[in-house]
Amino acid sequence: MLSKNRIKYINSLKVKKYRQLSQSFIVEGGKSVLELLDSDYEIEFLLTTPEFEQKYSSILSLHSAVTETVTAQELEGVGSFQTNDSCLAVARTKQNVFLSQEKPEFVLILDDIRDPGNLGTIIRVADWYGIRKIVCSNDTTDFYNPKVVAASKGSFTRVQTFYTDLATYLTGNASGKSVAGAFLGGQSLYEFEFPLNGGFIIMGNESNGISEEVAEFVTSRLTIPRIGEAESLNVGIATAIILDNMCRQISLK
Template structure:
């Protein structure tokens, strides 16, 4: 039986402090949990309705499963409506990542909104980007809202948190590589000649790329404006830049 103590533990993982303490996070909803079952994350506990269990029984044989009601699911998680499943999952180690030959990696400088980070992960997954570097003050990858907004893409993206300036200094020790940053009034991304590999930096929703990171940028690009909007959402900007990158491959 799903005890009150278990419920309290699961609910605590909505808060970053307790996620870090237990090194566990939540994945909620049918789509995200099914994506999780096909990934290499370690699942500590799966809470699900009878219907979800029956639909996915073959995939659940080696997982600790508790069948509970929809109301218990909704009380335990963050989703207002969850008629399927919720998983308690072990975090991955924060492993150093670097761009391989013919590979581009995203660098996120102080992205604060969980929905934006989740959307960026989903867009990166769409365009085949497999690695994302996040500044230490970027929103937590394991935030339930990030996981939910990624629509399962969190399971296919490797993420590394670091001080961005130190990270770039580190990767530049061995080889000079292009660090491409998105700015206003720079080279038109539609005409920009992307190199064969490198890093693409996207900045804070309101302030853009910080001065500390800007000094490492080797090429500056901009998405040209044809109307009167003041700015683009960072997720949309990510999609536009990656679409232009892939057109040249």
């Protein structure tokens, strides 16, 4: 049975302030926890159901993290998932380390992405298309938010993030490099030639797009041509479309 202190601690990690104070975060669900176990994250402890523990005993035995056996009801009581019949982990967050753009890679820049589900989806999409670095504005939602971690489906273990003031970052790092940004009015994505030496791709806020301050650094304004009548695209979907076009084009050169 989970102790009151452990329950209180896990619940505190649902709040950004306490995640930062403890430098820890929650990972829920079998797939995400297995990805965590296969990563370089330091794990504080694991809560597992007997079924999960038995099924993955060989993997769990390779780790020194404290493992406590609990019921599915206990997991659902402390986690954010409505249903969780496998496991929950608490791991240590990583330091906010500077990320540079190295040729020929593309670095994704996120300007004020507020929805945790959107950020998690973008991380998953970035992982799919081989993007390993994401630079986020300070007001972008927290990478370690439980909803972000869950939506990334384990991709958070392979994609690095750096939170910073974007104008300052771009001033020092974008000179002479391609900086493509997603806008409602701009050059058709299908006509744009992504450079072989890489660069930056900026995605803006769900409602307001890329801020004026950040837009000043954009060298190419890109638009996904609309064929039908939909008013707009979700930022996660838009990111996927842009990265897919970038990867297909680069692979053909």
